[in-house]
Every structure is written in C-alpha cells, then in structure tokens.
Amino acid sequence: MFIVTECAEESILTIGKARQADWQQTTDGRGSLSCAYVRGLAEYLEQSGIDVADFWQHFGFDPASMDDQTQRLPIAQYDAMLSEAGKRAKDAAVGLHVGEHIKPGQYGVLGYVVMSCKTGREVFERHMRYENLVSDRAVSTYHIEDDRVRLTWSMNGVKPSRAMAEENVASWITYARWIGAKQLSPIQVRFCHSEPPYVEEYQRLFDCSLAFDCECTEVIFPLDYLDMPVVQHDPVMLDMMDAYAERLLSEFGQREGVLGDVRRHLTELLPKGEATLEAVASEMACSPRTLQRRLSEADSNFQSVLDDTRKDLAQHYIGQPFIDPIEIAFLLGFADQSTFYRAFKRWMGMTPGQYRERN
Template structure:
C-alpha cells in the first residue's frame, strides 16, 4: 500500500466527479486529459497532490476561474461513494451531517471537520493542521458539500456565511452567486455556517431499512480504509450496491468496478474465493441488518436481497449462519 501524503487523500468516486463533468461540459478537453480515470471505490484512494495536479491541469486547459464551482455543481450521490448513499437514506439533514462527520474519512480525508453550535447557527469548520491543499481543492470540496446538501432536500436552503482559508480569487462574485451569500476569504479557518433549523429539514425520501444496511457497510469499509484490508478496491461496495439494485450478478459487479468479468473472476480466484461465496456472505450480512431492524417480513427481505423466493433466502441464510432467519431474529430480540 502506498504511503499517504501529509495532505491526506480522497476517494476515487470523488475524483470521478471531475471526469464526469469534463465529459459532460467539455468532451474535447476530456479526451486530452493526461490522467487516467480511477476505478471508483472508497478503498481506491487518490493522494491530494495528484488531485491538485488534475485540477491544475484542467484549469490550464480551460482558463475558467469558476471551474471548481462548476465541477461541484455536477455532484451526484455516486461521487460521494457509500457516504452519499448513507446520507441519502437519513431522515433529516441533522442525521446526514452526523454521517458526514462520522464517515468523512471514506470520501475526503484531509483536514478534520469540526462541528460547533453558536446561537441559532451550526458551524462546519476545517483548519489547516495537515496543511493547505489550496484554492482549487478547497473550493471544489466546499462547493460539493453545499451542492450535495441541495440534492438531499426538496427545498434549497443555502448557507448564511461561507469563508475560505485561502486568499481571495480573481472572481469572488462567482462564489457569492454559487453559495447565495457573501463569501469571505483569507480567514483563520474554512467555514460553512447554516441556520440550525436546517438540521430538522426532512430529506426527499428516507429509507430506514436501507440506511441501516448501508450504515453497517460504511462502518466495515471505514475499518478497511484504516487497515488497508480490502484486496479488490471497491468490490464489497459494488457487490452490496448490486444486491440493493436487484442485480447481484458477476457482470453487474464487474461493470460497477469498470473491469471485465474474466478479470474479476481471476482476482477473486487469486484471493481464494469466488463470486458466489462473496455474494452469499454480503447477502447474509445485509439480511442480518434487516432482521435486527425488524421492519420487514422474511418475504420482503428475500425480495429486497434479490432472492428468487423466501425459501431460497431461508436456505442460504441457514447455510451460512447455521440458524434460520426467524430463529436469528428471535435470538437478537431476547
């Protein structure tokens, strides 16, 4: 495993935002990009100096000072990785911000996020204890935070104040327009200040059962990020997402990882496992979360996890755990 730079790292899913935006807005520039698009996945991480170089090259190619804000405006949940899906399944923005603080290291591990309450305001603050990534990196990061927040809620709510630790750029009016507030520069911290009432705003479509499963998966991924344990970067996430989408097949997971089915099979064989075994383990772990949540019937769980029927789900669960789903659920409730 490569040693991380002092400035930290970000996930490949996050970096793919730049590539997605270029393909959409500047396809001719995208074809000249000298950097390879990274394979998405929380455990496939890009060092900040490389991210800086990508953004610097893009600016030189476009000469557009509003570039970081345009990139940020293009963000989708997939670019936030598993954190994006976890946040999307929360009940309100307060829960989503708590997940952001809890799982930030999965997506954007640079300077640590600190959350403070002051009067009727909530302040999200980043210092410079690990260094200063610079204007492009910080502007995309804060822009993504605000743009993604707007994706989560039905009615847009913008910050009261935004401040950057970096010097004022040549186009401060673009920042005022993007954030819909007066943006400061050259501050002691980078900050985003919201009304505390924002925390109670409901999300568009919270899903409590899916949130429980994704939260558990995010916890496991976070441990793997810290320990560097995942042998095929992004595999567990791609597998879990394919199950959630009702398409738990080798070809679907390979597509999500941007590799051929043959390559994925070979990598799994090299690890002494198979797609079928890995799929069964992931399904059972997801089933355990559903059973503990207690919100779904066995038939619903079987359908959610893309089993052919309840009987197939019951047999698979018992084969892995040694007990039936119903017995497992009763044991956990005692």
C-alpha cells in the first residue's frame, strides 16, 4: 500500500530496542509485519504534513528498514503507528486513507509476484501462499459460492483494530483495481466492527453494499473476477519472483525456528489425518528423536505445538460462519465432531457454537 538526521539515528535505535521489547510482549512474540509494509504509512505521513522524523523517533522505528525485505516489526507496533498517525492528522478514517494509496512495494516481493500473474485466480492463490511474508498472523481464504467468491481475512488469534481491518480491505481493492480491473466493484464488503461515523468514505472507496458487526472480515466478488486478466502479466518475471518468494519464505521459516517449521507442516498434515511426530519429522528430514530434542531445546514438545496449532486454526475456522463444524473437525484432523467439541471447550471454556455466537 509506501529521514532521519545522522545525529538522531543513535537515539532512535536506542529507543527502538526498548520499545521493540514492549511491543514483542504485547503480541506474544508471534505477530509481525514486513517493514516494507510501513511504506504506505510513510507516504500518508508526508502527504498529511506530519513531521516524519519525529514520528519515527516516537516509535523507535528505523525508516531504513523499509528497504530490507527481511526486517520485521510487531503487529502491535504498527497498529499503534496507525492510531497515532490518525490522531496527528485528525483523521478518523486513517486506515482507509493509508490503504487506498497502496503501491506494489508495500507488499514487498508479494506485490511483484501478484502483479506478474496471469489471472485473478493466480493472484488469489499466490496471495495466500506468500502472505506470511507480509504478516505472519494473516490468514486469507477464498471460497466459491454459486456466482461469487468470498475472500475472507483474519489475523489468526490477534483481533485487528478497526484501522488495520480498514487498511487491509482498502489495499486489497485498490491493488486489484490497479493490476487489472480499474472499475472493479465488489458485491459487498463486510467488517467485524460497528459502522463508523464516516461511512460515506467506505462508500466512496468501495462503491458497493456494506455490512458491519459481521462475524468475519471479507470481500465478496463476482465469480468472473477469477478470470480477470492482469494487465502487467509477465511469465518470465513471475518465475523469477516466485523463486525469490520461495527463498524468502524458507529463510523466514528458518528465522522462526523449529516451532514455526512444525506449525507449518502440521497445518498441511492435519486435514490428511497425518499430523504425527513421525510424519512431521519425515517432512523436516530428521528422525523423530532429533525433532523431539530440538523441540525440547525450544522449551516445547510435539503435543504442545500440535495443541497450539489446532487451537489457533480452530479460532480462525470458527470465525468463518460458512464453514460447518463437521468440516472444521476434519480440517483439524479430529476423528469426529464430538472429539473436536471436547477439545475446543477445553481450550476456550465454551463450545464452538457459543464461541461463534460471541465473536
């Protein structure tokens, strides 16, 4: 969606170390964004006449990190940045306004991958494959229902603020218009939060039916958008960017460590009913004993990671009202629905139905 003086650099980085530790605690050490994603906010700050250097210093953020594909910042820090930017600009709709000025670079390599795709369908598929390069808590899914496509977004256990949800959806639609369908208008956009007082800005930007206080954040498109041609399609560039994205995904996984590796393999193996220590060890090209040792060194064990992965995925799936609990039980690798219900009640203190109703 995207100056400090030399004498200020040291103080900014010193503040940054302390603040980063605070943000990391807030997000439980698991929620992060690519620093490239901050470029849209940087552009918004400049256009709004906000003192950019002072803003970065306030958050201990090094703007040079926006040019490094490997640098991350906690989601809580970016959320606080959005909030502060809105206050300084006196702009309640800051999320919408940051999102509508998206540029390819804000999504990093993902932006250039989707720009090189052939059709809307390829864009959806690449987005879901590589979205963790932008946010490691993002979970996007798309479902085809009759003559429409439902693109659903969540942050997998982290409740997004109104501004972050607005920015995410605004950037999706703006980027889709930029790469292929300039007149693209969704059928409907749905948000979890209540209707804000500036709903006319939603209407101006999205030009479609709106719904608030919904069970999930989603954009509903006509089915034929999947066949929409991408005007910048470049098969050679797509191959190059795919390879680069795969390498970054692998490096990102290595930085996450063994816990991240195990979670990713479990996510793939659970629907197959193969989420065992032996199966995961095989995927990671090591013995079960070696995997157990590595997990122990990370102060964890296989059963704990399995439970945490199932719990996170369960919360995400329950948040999608069109996914039946029986299907969720299957996706999580449970033998039957009753076993899933017992596990969910143990995790959340309530049944899946009660959780879905409350959230």
